[in-house]
Amino acid sequence: MATATATRASTAPSERPKRPFNWGSFRTYVSAIVILIWCLAPFYWMIVTAFRDVGFTFDTTPFFTHFTWDNFATVFDESLGNHFGKNLLNSLFVGAVTTIIALIVGVFAAYALARLNFRFKFLVLGFILGASMFPGVALVTPLFQLFTNIGWMGTYQALIIPNISFVLPLTVYTLTSFFREMPWELEEAARIDGCTQGQAFRKVILPLAAPATFTTAILAFISAWNEFLIASQLSNDDTRTVTVAIAYFAGSQPQQEPYTAIMAAGTVVTVPLVILVLVFQRKIVAGLTAGAVK
DSSP, X not given: OHHHHHHHHHHSOOOOOOOOOOHHHHHHHHHHHHHHHHHHHHHHHHHHHHTBOGGGTTOOOSSOOSBOSHHHHHHTOGGGTOOHHHHHHHHHHHHHHHHHHHHHHHHHHHHHHHHOOOTTHHHHHHHHHHHXXXXXXXXXXXXXXXXXXXXXXXXXXXXXXXXXXXXXXXXXXXXXXXXXXXXXXXXXXXXXXXXXXXHHIIIIIHHHTHHHHHHHHHHHHXXXXXXXXXXXXXXXXXXXXXXXXXXXXXXXXXXXXXXXXXXXXXXXXXXXXHHHHHHXXXXXXXXXXXXXXX
């Protein structure tokens, strides 16, 4: 009997040792939560204020109180001098044209920098990256003088061309990194099958570069959509973008800063970008991490 008991005791499953508390993971999660709150708190407060009655603008309650849609009606009320719908179309047009031109130029420039060998290639790439570090405020005065002399003040091209110069370094740098990681064998195989270099680029390289191109397009459009400094100096009432329009916003109460209406306008401008990023977040991540081709 004792022998059987000892046998069962020896064959009984041993208790698993308790794992020590992982302080590294704990610190990671806490840091992520703090960063998330720090970044989203202003956005949350903007939405709360946008839906708050103008009489309770400075109410410090951190929740939705005195709920109203009147602020959004004020945003699109043209009788107050606001032309927010037109401003949205202006921003959409400027952002779309900027993105398309930057992608067309950036794809060819990135391919040349990544796949072709020519003198001073790295110097050219250095100049392109250096252009992105140039402060935009230093360009306002010369651009203002230049566009005044040639009669471009208040035109769409006066907004699009500077935006392209801001967006193009990001486009070239992102796509160059992707093309550089793409194996040469893909293009060589297409050339062996009878494709010219242009056909190999169009039929093989471009389809494989679609994730990186899509990601670059989204980032370029967001950058052009959010641009304020150049647009505030070079636009007029007909070409004014939403970021500038908010600065000139007029509310329903005279002699009073329309904080709630401004928050509503900011919500209208920001939410589409947030939805765009959330919908295409997988493609954005795929484009940023693309480069290894099986």
